[in-house]
Amino acid sequence: MNADDRITTESLVREIQAMADELCPHCDQPVSLEDALRCRAFGSKRRPKCFAGLADFLGESADVLDAQLQDYFEQRDCYRGAWEWIQSHNDE
Ligand SMILES: [Zn+2]
Numbered sequence: 001m002n003a004d005d006r007i008t009t010e011s012l013v014r015e016i017q018a019m020a021d022e023l024c025p026h027c028d029q030p031v032s033l034e035d036a037l038r039c040r041a042f043g044s045k046r047r048p049k050c051f052a053g054l055a056d057f058l059g060e061s062a063d064v065l066d067a068q069l070q071d072y073f074e075q076r077d078c079y080r081g082a083w084e085w086i087q088s089h090n091d092e
Contacts, residue, residue, distance in 0.1 A: 009081030016040060016082065019048040026053025033086045038065075041072050041079060 016036035024031050031039070031048040039048040042058065055062045073079040 007078045009078050012078055012082040013085050022048050024050045024053050026050060026056060037082055038069055041069060
């Protein structure tokens with residue numbers, strides 16, 4: 001068991017809602033809920049960044065990073081649940 005086991009979809013949603021109020025240090029734009037969840041997955045919680053900013057920060061191409069994130073979310077119910085919550089939230 002690792003620390004991630006205590007994370008629930010509900011706790012992730014609360015975290016990313018707080019993170020999404022911040023401006024990306026990379027481009028000064030507000031961070032979206034999707035970007036907040038991506039940053040959360042990569043442990044970049046304190047200074048959330050947009051996807052391009054996160055890729056730049058990690059030194060990965062956007063394609064590689066996107067594939068890694070899809071795998072990560074697939075394996076974790078809490079993240080997949082939060083991702084699905086974002087999609088339904090965006091539709092409202
Ligand atoms: Zn940015």
